Amino acid sequence: MISLNSLVSVLAVLETARAVRFLGRVNPATKELTWPGTGVSFTFSGTSASIGLAAVTGNNSAELIIDGGEPTVISNVAGITISTPAGLAAGNHTVVFRKNSEALFGSIFVGDITTDGTLGPDVPPSNRKIEVIGDSITVGYGIGGLLPCVNTAALEDVSKTYSVLAANSLKADYSIVAWSGRGIIRNYVQATPDTSPTAPQLYTRYGANDADGSYTFPSSWTPEAVVINLGTNDFSYLGSAPNGSTVALRPRLDAAAYTAAMVKFVQSIEVHYPNATFFLLTSPMLNDGYPSTEDAQHTTQTNALEAAVTQLNNGTKAYLVDWPAQGSEVGCDYHPTPATNAAEAKVLASAISAALGW
Template sequence: HTFDMMKASVIFVLILQLVGCVYSLVSRKNIRDDNEFNLVGRFALSAQNTYQATWPYSGVKFNIEGQNTTSRVYVSFGSCTADCEYFVEAHVDCSPVQKFEVNATSTSIVLDLATSVGQSYEIQFRKLTESSNGNAKGVIEFGEIFLEGATLIPLKKAATLQNQNHNCLHRHKLLVIGDSITAAYGVDAANPCQFSAATENEEHSYAVLVAQQVQAELHVVAWSGKGVVRNYGDVNPTSTEPMPTYYNRTLATSPFTSDPAGGNYWSPSAFPADIVLVMLGTNDYSTQPTPSDEQFISGLVDLLHRIGADYPQAKGHVAAMCAPMQTGRQCANIATAAQQAGVNYVFIDPDVFTGGYGCDGHPNAQTQQLMANIVTPAVKTMLNE
């Protein structure tokens, strides 16, 4: 694996040298340089000294200063397995500008920018797809970044630039825990359609839209098919590994080590969220046999209590939400659990589906927006804003 990455880097540098007649290579940086890069989301440091992540919307951000009227940003990712496929969105000044596919045969991307000499820009690359679902799978691994026509700005200096773009201003930290709805499963396609990695896009999820409206830095912990106590299609009323099993994992697809204080454990103090939203329950009730009321309510109350203990700064700003894909006593039991746990309850009316469907009956982008239109004022009420 280490040899493959070294070989890829050598080839990448040769490519850059070949295009040197148009651009001059300004800098080549490993993302381990904490003086110039910020990681967003849950990341682990690999044995190859690269940063890895699996959860949706994980990524890296940094600031550059233009030295030319055109600039290029090259990102070299770690090698993918044969069936690896995920998508990444590039952001410039906190607005999405281009979507890229990363797979086993394409592990580098190039972002071309129109820049002004001396002007600063915030650049982000965000993972759009979830940890593992169908062909949407793979660990995003940031290795090196190459710049042409621009230089990196150290974090201390970047902090003084005060980018006034609304989406760049963060006054809160928001953690959203959910299933396929939160992961934006099938959001970029029109029903009827078959899910694929290309149809999933966290950028169009209610979670991102709400975060933008309340000016919150966002962490997303979402995985299709997971429930509070029962996962989709399980032959039993409860599952051995529902979503609470993954709640505090750094990498979703890697289990904890024998020491929960190390290994793959995600410490809540690393991202002290002051707002936490939980949208689970659809999978618990989507197929038979469903859990009993007591099983579901106690499972959700336990999770909400864990959240309260992990994020004391979010007291009063935690909500259990009933998604618009509803069956049986799903919403009633979520409301009961919220009351017992002392958190807020948010009901999302199925009428939001007037916006339309994506794949397999999931919300499309317009429906996700209508969901955000309900969740955003609820969050602002919790915050007294």
């Protein structure tokens, strides 16, 4: 027989589950925030609330937003709770907590949500949904610094990236699956070849640290727009020799193979999202002058993605969205600055709006 106290506890857990919404791709079995931009959202009536941290691994930056105001940036998440600021007036409040850094640095396990008042129904999700798949550009690598600088979790800030800014301007919910250094065929060039999973493999995971194939594609998340920004790492092939000289560590990327891989990846996603429209982005970190004018990497990538769009449009709605080569002001390791991201956010938002009528 179930005791009254046990029944009350079970009902309390169920009520909390209904009141709290996970943001982005979060495995409900682990409640682990791994991917950039993942988090929780809830409302409460009272003067204070706390998000329990069941565990924290590595280093993580995050932000806390109360009632839609300016975010409070947490450069290093630590301790056992994240609490709302003191002095909130008694009444109804909305809380959003999101991880700003990528899984490479660490993860956050969400515990119990508590309040001095009562939890209310969460703000309803948007009927507009965007999924974004990418690499270091998409995670906001080094966006908080200016070259020269060394990237850290504290310098990553996905909230300032092109995709989040575009989604916010369109009043759309978003989910980001991105990891620095990953490509669609091959990862960033290294003296010892990187055999870690490529982006298409990572995409099949629920949490970034979960097993391949663990993502269940829940019906609650069916995006109308899928944005893919992959290729920067695939195009890399130069590195340093032991004597310090620059040498080719692997062959140049086969553009036709890149096109074929993009088509295959889009089609594999389309199986789960048959009504989605796809937006394939060029890279601002590729330009036609480096490594050489013969490489013409930005133009080569553009042409390869145009070929992918042509092949896909036999049955798939796909668009090319160009992100021009960036200027001389760059973040850590030549990554895009907040200004460069903001400029591309407008371009992406316009493309999505035009295609979907948003």
